[in-house]
Amino acid sequence: xxSVTLFGLLAALLxxxxxxxxxxxxxxxxxxxxxxxxxxxxxLLLGVVAxxxxxxxxxxxxxxxxxxxxxxxxxxxxxxxxxxxxxxLFQESGxxxxxxxxxxxxxxxxxxx
Amino acid sequence: MSLVLDxxxxxxxCAGAFFFLAGTAGLLRFPDALTRLHALTKADNLGLxxxxxxxxxxxxxxxxxxxxxxxxxxxxLASAIVSQxxxxxxRRESEPQ
Amino acid sequence: xxxxxxxxxxxxxxxxxxxxxxxxLRENFGAVVxxxxxxxxxxxxWLRLGAPDVALTEAAxxxxxxxxxxxxxxxxxxxxxxxIAAESPGGGVRVAAxxxxxxxxxxxxxxxxxxxxxxxxxxPNAVADLAATGLGNAVTGVLMAYRAADTLLEKVVVLIAxxxxxxxxxxxxxxxxxxxxxxxxxxxxxxxxxxxLPPLGIVAGVYIAWVGADMPGGAxxxxxxxxxxxxxxxxxxxxxxxxxSSRGLRLALTVGPAVFLAVGLCGFFIADAFLAYPxxxxxxxxxxxxxxxxxxxxxxxxxxxxxxxxxxxK
Numbered sequence: 001x002x003s004v005t006l007f008g009l010l011a012a013l014l015x016x017x018x019x020x021x022x023x024x025x026x027x028x029x030x031x032x033x034x035x036x037x038x039x040x041x042x043x044l045l046l047g048v049v050a051x052x053x054x055x056x057x058x059x060x061x062x063x064x065x066x067x068x069x070x071x072x073x074x075x076x077x078x079x080x081x082x083x084x085x086x087x088x089l090f091q092e093s094g095x096x097x098x099x100x101x102x103x104x105x106x107x108x109x110x111x112x113x
Numbered sequence: 114m115s116l117v118l119d120x121x122x123x124x125x126x127c128a129g130a131f132f133f134l135a136g137t138a139g140l141l142r143f144p145d146a147l148t149r150l151h152a153l154t155k156a157d158n159l160g161l162x163x164x165x166x167x168x169x170x171x172x173x174x175x176x177x178x179x180x181x182x183x184x185x186x187x188x189x190l191a192s193a194i195v196s197q198x199x200x201x202x203x204r205r206e207s208e209p210q
Numbered sequence: 211x212x213x214x215x216x217x218x219x220x221x222x223x224x225x226x227x228x229x230x231x232x233x234x235l236r237e238n239f240g241a242v243v244x245x246x247x248x249x250x251x252x253x254x255x256w257l258r259l260g261a262p263d264v265a266l267t268e269a270a271x272x273x274x275x276x277x278x279x280x281x282x283x284x285x286x287x288x289x290x291x292x293x294i295a296a297e298s299p300g301g302g303v304r305v306a307a308x309x310x311x312x313x314x315x316x317x318x319x320x321x322x323x324x325x326x327x328x329x330x331x332x333x334p335n336a337v338a339d340l341a342a343t344g345l346g347n348a349v350t351g352v353l354m355a356y357r358a359a360d361t362l363l364e365k366v367v368v369l370i371a372x373x374x375x376x377x378x379x380x381x382x383x384x385x386x387x388x389x390x391x392x393x394x395x396x397x398x399x400x401x402x403x404x405x406x407l408p409p410l411g412i413v414a415g416v417y418i419a420w421v422g423a424d425m426p427g428g429a430x431x432x433x434x435x436x437x438x439x440x441x442x443x444x445x446x447x448x449x450x451x452x453x454x455s456s457r458g459l460r461l462a463l464t465v466g467p468a469v470f471l472a473v474g475l476c477g478f479f480i481a482d483a484f485l486a487y488p489x490x491x492x493x494x495x496x497x498x499x500x501x502x503x504x505x506x507x508x509x510x511x512x513x514x515x516x517x518x519x520x521x522x523x524k
Contacts, residue, residue, distance in 0.1 A: 040252050
């Protein structure tokens with residue numbers, strides 16, 4: 001087994017761990033965190049593909065690397081939007097719960113931060 | 114000459130790694146925030162400083178060496194300020210109400 | 211087993227350990243700190259995979275900015291943790307989630323082990339035409355020349371995300387200043403750092419963006435560093451967030467995509483396709499686009515961190 005295959009297996013495990021955390025953790029902020037963990041694993045998989053494409057004097061295929069850089073920025077933009085939505089939900093309803101019955105009685109309630 | 118420089122680099126980097134190890138051991142074993150900060154400053158100042166010192170013989174020119182030292186200086190500044198801020202909060206939280 | 215492979219095994223164990231630690235912590239605050247550590251260990255993996263540009267971007271955005279964003283949110287949501295802990299799923303859901311995760315991970319393992327040998331690669335193509343663009347860094351070549359349309363679309367996506375974050379504002383404070391008013395002692399340590407570090411940080415950011423043409427770097431890590439310096443001055447209370455109705459702010463947000471689009475449309479006349487560069491002017495055009503990009507990235511990422519307006523702009 002080479003290092004690159006080892007990192008590919010690491011990527012698979014990170015995706016599995018992130019998926020587990022996304023499903024199991026009840027707090028939405030932890031879900032966002034697990035989603036980013038999952039994203040790290042996916043980007044690592046692209047990095048493994050890039051490393052295997054080394055050649056022509058480069059240490060890695062530059063196209064997957066550029067895709068990962070673009071992906072990192074867009075993932076941050078998505079995470080920022082998700083966090084702001086969560087904070088607005090908390091501001092409107094006083095709870096960060098995503099369950100319908102927890103939010104049912106709190107339509108008109110606004111909370112001071 | 115290059116053998117002497119290599120040995121110097123290895124010794125300096127190993128010493129830096131030892132300080133990082135000591136700082137991490139302190140972070141994990143010390144009882145409260147203030148003592149842990151004390152341990153971490155050893156890692157930042159001495160550990161990184163010795164690693165940078167060990168890398169200096171292998172740089173491609175004065176400018177690169179200055180960049181390495183500037184990195185160390187920036188880390189020193191940031192870690193000093195952050196340690197002060199954390200220590201102030203830790204002290205405020207541990208004071209009896 | 212060579213030394214390099216032993217190091218890779220240790221690094222893999224470290225990343226896995228930090229990931230499991232992140233998932234197992236009870237408090238949100240601790241989990242976010244563990245996530246920032248996870249981002250930094252991933253940076254080491256990127257270096258081992260021969261991708262220094264990605265390592266810079268991961269350290270700056272993936273670990274730094276995302277960690278700071280989630281930390282601020284965890285502090286604001288601290289009061290909700292106790293109530294939500296009661297919603298933890300039971301054993302049945304956990305087992306089902308574990309089985310699903312194992313199946314997905316197993317599928318990816320099979321895919322990794324079945325990757326084609328010899329690996330297909332676009333590296334020879336990328337290097338062959340790099341001289342015509344005047345760049346020395348193949349990744350920057352891909353971002354700014356070969357797949358420039360992707361980068362243009364990404365800038366628009368980030369702009370849309372900023373507008374979406376703004377749309378969460380209460381209608382009474384629309385056009386106002388994002389975030390709460392930060393106050394710190396004017397003589398204190400944080401204000402000291404906010405006055406001393408930004409000049410160095412801005413020089414470092416511009417340097418990384420400029421040198422990305424030939425060495426590892428680029429507009430994204432450079433713009434992120436400048437955004438971080440701006441956020442530092444805001445958090446120390448040295449400067450306040452600008453009101454989102456300010457024309458200068460909106461100009462800075464749009465100059466990146468606008469210049470990129472203009473250069474792309476000019477490609478129809480001075481070269482032969484959208485976003486094509488004539489060989490004689492390729493490098494200056496790319497530098498022009500990058501200058502706009504660095505400004506827009508810095509302002510966009512800063513605004514995404516600052517959030518929707520919460521105070522009126524007076």
